[in-house]
Amino acid sequence: MTEQQRQDDIPRPWLDLYPDDVPSEIGPLEPRSIVDLADQTCARFGDRKAFTNMGQTLTFAEVKRLSDDFAAYLQVSLGLRPGDRIVLQMPNLLQYPVALFGAIKAGLIVVNANPLYTAPETKAVILQSRARTIVVLEMFADKIADILPDTTLQNVIITRPADLWHSPARRLLTNAGMRLKGMVPKYRLPGAIDFRDAIAHGADLCLQPVPAELDDVVLLQFTGGTTGTPKGAMLTHRNLLADSQAMRHWMRVILDEGAENVLAALPLYHVFCMTVNCLCFFAYGLHNVLVTNPREIAPLTKTIVRERTSVIILVSTLAQALLDHPRFAKADFDFLKLTVAGGMALRESTANEWQTVTRRPMLEGYGLTEASPVVSVNPTWRPPVIGTVGIPLPSTEIKVLDAQGRVADFEEPGDLYVRGPQVMKGYWERPDETAEVLDADGWLATGDVAVLHPDGYFSIVDRKKDMISVSGFNVYPNEVETVLSDHPRIKTAGVIGVPDEHSGEVVKAFIVPADPDLTEDEVRQYARRYLTGYKRPRYIEFRDELPMSNVGKVIRRELRD
Missing domain, CATH: 3.30.300.30 (ANL, C-terminal domain)
Structure with a gap:
């Protein structure tokens, strides 16, 4: 227990639930930047599978090579400088982790954007971040063409679903599958850069390492925040590494390093999947199976069974859709070890049915963008308590305050506050709004109402007032x-x-x-x-x-x- 914990009167009953082999503190961060995390992981796991999408696979060594080449292109050919913002707008494809790690290696700040955004929504993200560059899937390039003159963009990099596939599969999908089905709207973007060309040119360039400090901003994740007004949460190397390291303490109890297949059905452009899949599971040497369209339940079920995904991360509605599919109900889930539900409240009926069908529990967690995002999850070393979001991760504290600002009694609803190394640096160019939610002691006002139970678990009883x-x-x-x-x-x-x-x-x-x-x-x-x-x-x-x-x-x- 830290000195701060001894001095205040905030109850921390969850500390008693940690077993001897799961520390309640994460300790020094290793590695010291996301660049180091990516390079060390790729060197360690080499030719093992890192990411698979639609039957095509990148090894850890390939992720290293391709992200280095992309970083060199951004740095040398485009002349981007450390701190410049780059928007990534694509669904789950092999290009996403390559672009993510490449941008960070070039010292850029990544801005995730939902590919389903309308042109005005995309424009708002670009203008607020003053991004100079965007990597966008060709299917959505028409929106960029519509807004380009009114944005800060100087470089548009176009990617296609099969860009990192091996020939001849790439040519087959690109030439026959996509265009003949009319899936690519017409657009005109003179000077647009082909993603594959960028990688190829970068291979002939020399990447200059960019020094990274733990408190450097590496991600702008746009969110409505705790007040509902869209703004960019500034997440640093420290924030994302700490959340990733804390989660690895959780999963070491039941997962084997370098030996698991993970279903990545939630979008990587969402901070939950980005942190969990591209950082946490990646750093543990796990094989991420990227699902581009999880709404197609029959192929999704087939992927789970074929790839024998021992880890599944999803939201409650997707879990229920799987359970409602007859093929899923008939499958043998002897390979399944861990299922985590986040992003929305888990329905008790869904959790119970999942346990019945798969013979494995579903663990519910809680987080928010401003906390990188994971704050808590049900422990992996004991049966989950349905209806709760578990206990805080290592090095993470929560407190529940009543209407008078005093620590609420157990079982008494109150405002939820979070403190830990994963809490954001602040809102991008919004110091006043940052001050409204972050105090001098590092406590983040979540805007959620919670109840802390005497056994150390806590529950969210109401979401942000109007969200x-x-x-x-x-x-x-x-x-x-x-x-x-x-x-x-x-x-x-x-x-x-x-x-x-x-x-x-x-x-x-x-x-x-x-x-x-x-x-x-x-x-x-x-x-x-x-x-x-x-x-x-x-x-x-x-x-x-x-x-x-x-x-x-x-x-x-x-x-x-």
Whole structure:
């Protein structure tokens, strides 16, 4: 127990749950940067499988070579400097870890962007980060072409799904599969760079190592934060390495180093999968099987069985979709060791059914972007406590405060605070908003309401006041309301989340029309133009007026009531 722990009155009953072989502190960070982590891991595991996607595999040695070549191209050919921002906008493909590690080796700050973002959403991320370069899957390049003149982008690198496949499979997919099916919209981007050309040119260049300090920002992960206003969480080498190292303490209890297959079905551009799969499992020498489209449940089930994935990371809705598929229910899961659910609340019925079908428990955890993101998870060395998000990771503390700012009693709901080496440096160019959530002692106000139980486990009893979670993706009502209110025939809009059997929640919009002829179809068409699919209202209700506060804000709790 640290000196700080002895001085305060914050209960830490979870410390009693750590066994002798799982330290409650992570100790000194090894390695000292993500560059070192990538290089040391690749040297250690060499020709073993690192990433597989659609039947094509990269070894650890290939990840090292390709990321070095890409880094050299960024550094020498494009003249990018340490601290410049680069956007990665692609689904789970072999190119993602290569681009991620290559960008970091060049000293750049990575900005993840959902490939399903609309053009305005992508533009906002680029402008807020002032990114100079983007790596984008060709299927989404038309959006970049639409917004390019109005952004800070100087370099557009286009990649295709089969770019890192071995011939002749690459030519077959690129020439016959993609274009003939009309999956690539027409676009015009003069001067765009081919990802494969960048790798090839970089192979002839000399990469100059970039010194990295633990507190250097390496990732800008955009989030609504604890207030719902989109902003970039600045995550450092220290933050990401600490979270990765803490999780490795957890999994060493049941996983064999360098000998497991991991299902990476959640998107790598989400900080959860990026940290867990590209850093934590990668550094442990595990083989990540990247799934580009997890919505196709039959192929996903086939992948799990064929690859014998002993580790599965998913969200509750995806777990239920698997359980509902007849092939999954008939499979033999003798190979399965660890299943972790995150991103959204785990339904108790799903957890119980998963245990029945696979004969393995599902462990629920908790995290947030500002904490890199994992804060807690049910222990791997004892049966999970369903309905809880487990206990804090090593070197991680939580406290629950009541309305008066005092430490809440056990079982008393209160505001959840987190402290640990994985807590972000702050919000990008938002010092005032950083100060609202981070205090001088390093405590992060999560905006969530939690209950700490006497046995050391804790539960989330309410999410951020107004946030909506659609299949694990956060939707912030302010953003949707702003988009809807910009419609010339909409006077006022209010947005809430409503329960949904498949997605956990979906968006419902309450609209006061400025024009009585406004139709629901017109609103849906408008939302389709400016909002990603999961942010669009599933339900629309027209009203004559909405409940408003004395400062003109929609009172969402009355809409929920």
